[in-house]
Amino acid sequence: MAGASPPILTLSQITKSFPGVRALDGVDLDVLPGEVHCLLGQNGAGKSTLIKVVSGAHRPDGGEIRWLGEPVRLGSPSAATRLGIATIYQELDLVEGLSVAENVHLGHETSTAGFLRRGAATAATARLLARLGHPEIAPDRLVGTLPAAGRQIVSMARALSHEVRLIVMDEPSAVLDPDEVANLFRIIEGLTAEGVAVVYISHRLEEIRRIGDRVTVLKDGRAVARGLPAGATPTREIVALMTGREADAAFPERPAAPGPAAGPAADPVLRVEGLARRGEFEPLDLTLRPGEIVGLAGLVGSGRSEILETIYGARRPTAGRVLVDGRPLRPGNVAAAVRAGLGLAPEERKAQGLFLLDSVARNVSVASLGRFARGGWLDRSAERAAARARARELSLRPDNPDAPVRTLSGGNQQKAVLARWLLRGCRVLLLDEPTRGVDVGARAELYALVRRLAAEGVAVLLVSSEIPEVLGLADRVLVLREGRVVHAADARELNEHRVLDLVMEGSPA
Amino acid sequence: MTQGATSEPASARQAGPAPAEPPGRARALGPGARAALGGPAGIHSLSLLGVLAVLAVIGAVTAPDQFLSTSNLQLILVQASVIGVVTVGMTFVIIGGGIDLSVGAIVALASVWCTTVATQEYGMAGMVFCALAVGLGCGLVNGLLIAYGPIVPFVATLAMLASARGFALQITDGRTQIVTVDSVLTLGDHDSYVLGVPPLVLFFAAVTAAGWVLLNRTTFGRRTVAIGGNPEAARLAGIPVRRQRLMLYALSGLCCGIAAFMLVVLSGSGQNTNGNLYELNAIAAAIIGGTVLSGGRGTIVGSVLGVLVFTTITNLFALNNLQTEVQQIAQGAIIVAAVLLQRRTHLAAP
Numbered sequence: 001m002a003g004a005s006p007p008i009l010t011l012s013q014i015t016k017s018f019p020g021v022r023a024l025d026g027v028d029l030d031v032l033p034g035e036v037h038c039l040l041g042q043n044g045a046g047k048s049t050l051i052k053v054v055s056g057a058h059r060p061d062g063g064e065i066r067w068l069g070e071p072v073r074l075g076s077p078s079a080a081t082r083l084g085i086a087t088i089y090q091e092l093d094l095v096e097g098l099s100v101a102e103n104v105h106l107g108h109e110t111s112t113a114g115f116l117r118r119g120a121a122t123a124a125t126a127r128l129l130a131r132l133g134h135p136e137i138a139p140d141r142l143v144g145t146l147p148a149a150g151r152q153i154v155s156m157a158r159a160l161s162h163e164v165r166l167i168v169m170d171e172p173s174a175v176l177d178p179d180e181v182a183n184l185f186r187i188i189e190g191l192t193a194e195g196v197a198v199v200y201i202s203h204r205l206e207e208i209r210r211i212g213d214r215v216t217v218l219k220d221g222r223a224v225a226r227g228l229p230a231g232a233t234p235t236r237e238i239v240a241l242m243t244g245r246e247a248d249a250a251f252p253e254r255p256a257a258p259g260p261a262a263g264p265a266a267d268p269v270l271r272v273e274g275l276a277r278r279g280e281f282e283p284l285d286l287t288l289r290p291g292e293i294v295g296l297a298g299l300v301g302s303g304r305s306e307i308l309e310t311i312y313g314a315r316r317p318t319a320g321r322v323l324v325d326g327r328p329l330r331p332g333n334v335a336a337a338v339r340a341g342l343g344l345a346p347e348e349r350k351a352q353g354l355f356l357l358d359s360v361a362r363n364v365s366v367a368s369l370g371r372f373a374r375g376g377w378l379d380r381s382a383e384r385a386a387a388r389a390r391a392r393e394l395s396l397r398p399d400n401p402d403a404p405v406r407t408l409s410g411g412n413q414q415k416a417v418l419a420r421w422l423l424r425g426c427r428v429l430l431l432d433e434p435t436r437g438v439d440v441g442a443r444a445e446l447y448a449l450v451r452r453l454a455a456e457g458v459a460v461l462l463v464s465s466e467i468p469e470v471l472g473l474a475d476r477v478l479v480l481r482e483g484r485v486v487h488a489a490d491a492r493e494l495n496e497h498r499v500l501d502l503v504m505e506g507s508p509a
Numbered sequence: 510m511t512q513g514a515t516s517e518p519a520s521a522r523q524a525g526p527a528p529a530e531p532p533g534r535a536r537a538l539g540p541g542a543r544a545a546l547g548g549p550a551g552i553h554s555l556s557l558l559g560v561l562a563v564l565a566v567i568g569a570v571t572a573p574d575q576f577l578s579t580s581n582l583q584l585i586l587v588q589a590s591v592i593g594v595v596t597v598g599m600t601f602v603i604i605g606g607g608i609d610l611s612v613g614a615i616v617a618l619a620s621v622w623c624t625t626v627a628t629q630e631y632g633m634a635g636m637v638f639c640a641l642a643v644g645l646g647c648g649l650v651n652g653l654l655i656a657y658g659p660i661v662p663f664v665a666t667l668a669m670l671a672s673a674r675g676f677a678l679q680i681t682d683g684r685t686q687i688v689t690v691d692s693v694l695t696l697g698d699h700d701s702y703v704l705g706v707p708p709l710v711l712f713f714a715a716v717t718a719a720g721w722v723l724l725n726r727t728t729f730g731r732r733t734v735a736i737g738g739n740p741e742a743a744r745l746a747g748i749p750v751r752r753q754r755l756m757l758y759a760l761s762g763l764c765c766g767i768a769a770f771m772l773v774v775l776s777g778s779g780q781n782t783n784g785n786l787y788e789l790n791a792i793a794a795a796i797i798g799g800t801v802l803s804g805g806r807g808t809i810v811g812s813v814l815g816v817l818v819f820t821t822i823t824n825l826f827a828l829n830n831l832q833t834e835v836q837q838i839a840q841g842a843i844i845v846a847a848v849l850l851q852r853r854t855h856l857a858a859p
Contacts, residue, residue: 346742352745355735358738377726
């Protein structure tokens with residue numbers, strides 16, 4: 001796809017600092033017309049800052065940006081838009097209370113003398129959606145009622161509503177199901193055939209192999225490798241570039257035999273009996289023994305997160321009950337579940353799991369405050385010391401309990417959430433997409449940690465969109481489709497294709 | 510100024526894990542300086558002290574004989590005390606992610622209820638009990654509506670504002686209820702001053718100290734910050750969010766009850782027009798003091814300094830015979846300036 005044509009966008013020696021952080025330390029990047037240029041790097045490597053420089057959201061401190069060979073200043077997002085640069089952010093920036101058409105034309109509404117021309121906007125939106133392979137999305141539908149994949153399409157339509165020559169996509173596949181990813185790739189191929197350049201960011205190496213032309217690897221604010229062939233570069237080499245070390249088997253060895261506390265002999269710690277929520281998932285039975293890891297595999301919308309949250313009491317079931325050590329939990333009561341020994345690492349880490357303004361120590365101790373309090377009075381040094389000890393145990397970096405948690409990378413933020421439940425001494429850990437937005441190196445650490453907790457007798461219920469993750473970690477796997485368990489088996493008896501088939505078709509044949 | 514001086518060590522002690530310091534800046538200053546300043550909140554409080562100092566200089570220059578006189582300083586502090594107690598409660602509510610528009614109306618209702626002829630028959634103890642009970646009761650109603658309704662705080666407390674004012678008018682029928690209990694009246698006299706400090710100011714100091722401890726040293730305070738900073742994360746961490754919300758509005762109501770009694774001492778009467786625009790002044794003082802309206806961040810010391818800044822300005826305008834209109838315009842400008850300053854100190858990091 002990439003011809004001998006000159007680059008459409010060239011960045012040279014871009015630097016950008018924030019107080020205390022040098023986010024970009026002289027980055028070079030060149031993007032050719034019609035290519036898919038993949039940007040790889042661990043969290044904190046500078047990817048987000050770099051794309052914000054390209055989209056005009058951040059002004060670089062130093063360096064040069066050339067557009068079609070001419071030096072330009074991208075002083076604002078609208079300046080970038082005028083040049084033909086569109087960005088689809090990881091956290092989709094759509095207005096939920098507006099319709100699809102209104103979102104697509106937000107900021108450049110078609111109007112006559114200040115009055116909106118709704119008909120024209122609707123027609124234009126319908127054309128864009130059809131071009132994106134989704135003519136079924138009605139332009140007058142409220143964006144708030146669309147599923148994640150639909151919103152992604154709307155974001156894409158918004159990008160294409162401008163005269164666009166370069167699209168930046170920040171982890172577009174993170175919220176998508178496999179078939180939606182396939183559709184995304186079809187769209188990208190259509191765009192590149194028209195000569196549009198795509199800067200594609202993803203943590204998933206297999207996607208980069210499928211769609212990418214060239215790869216630039218960022219590490220610590222520098223480009224450590226530029227323009228590698230996406231198809232031919234060995235995974236080992238890419239991972240080594242990202243982490244600075246050779247990454248081998250990400251999944252720790254499965255223990256040969258379950259520990260003394262675990263195994264079929266032990267009494268189940270968690271028992272779910274006929275638990276259901278109308279419209280979300282059908283009656284579910286499940287037992288979890290100490291030391292056991294059970295995986296829930298299924299597509300987005302198959303009811304996975306809903307099941308976890310209902311077990312945890314964050315949603316009230318319409319039928320069934322949850323028992324811990326044989327005693328039923330009060331339905332719809334998180335505090336009761338936590339007291340009984342449950343802990344949840346939620347899917348949306350920042351929105352549901354963390355107090356971003358607070359320090360690491362406070363984020364870790366928040367579920368165990370009672371332990372450090374006498375009559376409501378907090379022993380803050382004991383609290384901080386205990387939180388720090390747990391954070392160290394998980395080698396959370398930086399090793400500073402006072403660091404604001406929002407400055408941590410995704411993997412370390414997840415460790416802060418896990419440290420919270422470790423400190424609480426939880427016995428049933430519910431993990432919802434534990435490695436979303438977590439880089440390769442930190443993933444391996446998290447996998448090892450989950451295994452270690454299980455070996456110590458913690459029961460783990462794991463939800464993940466990444467089938468290899470479920471198969472690699474779990475002892476037992478329940479495959480979900482449209483709110484129903486369609487298959488349950490030992491993880492060793494399943495493989496990725498089989499689970500995919502089950503997830504898509506639901507037929508155990 | 511006494512209040513400003515006593516609150517300074519408090520802000521220094523608060524240093525520890527200050528909620529959100531820009532990492533680079535804190536590191537550049539070194540741990541010592543960081544502890545002394547107490548992060549952005551501490552810097553904010555220091556700048557408010559600076560503003561107070563500037564106001565004092567202006568006062569000393571423009572009204573040299575009056576401003577720095579003992580009686581004027583006592584007056585400023587007494588005036589700051591009533592609204593200050595309300596502001597302490599308001600600070601908790603705002604840090605917890607809410608807002609209480611009903612504080613002025615609750616002060617009015619509590620002040621007239623505790624000054625009815627029937628209540629006054631029970632003496633000072635009966636009046637204090639009545640004021641606190643009415644304040645707490647109104648706060649509990651607010652809290653129940655907001656936590657378990659659930660009704661958004663803005664609407665629930667707006668409804669309370671209307672109802673409590675109406676109730677207060679019904680009790681008084683528009684008349685001023687004169688206090689006849691001597692022990693209450695003497696609390697406002699010069700004779701009851703402790704080392705030159707009026708008892709009302711001591712009440713205020715006690716409420717401030719209790720509020721500071723509650724916010725910074727107890728699980729209650731920590732949970733308040735948590736539900737204001739991220740209610741969903743707080744819920745999923747097992748914090749009883751609704752109960753905490755209920756208690757926050759109850760606390761605000763209780764502070765209104767205390768303030769109502771203080772107002773009765775100050776004016777020697779109860780009127781249904783008491784506490785007019787207290788909601789505006791308390792919210793403004795909290796914002797000037799660095800409390801973030803979206804919740805999750807704020808300090809008691811800052812709010813108290815905010816009250817003192819506001820009251821001192823009012824005093825300066827009165828001493829210089831300037832009109833109230835000008836004064837209100839200036840107050841609006843100060844609120845805007847404080848918020849702009851807050852953005853500078855807090856949003857320096859990415």
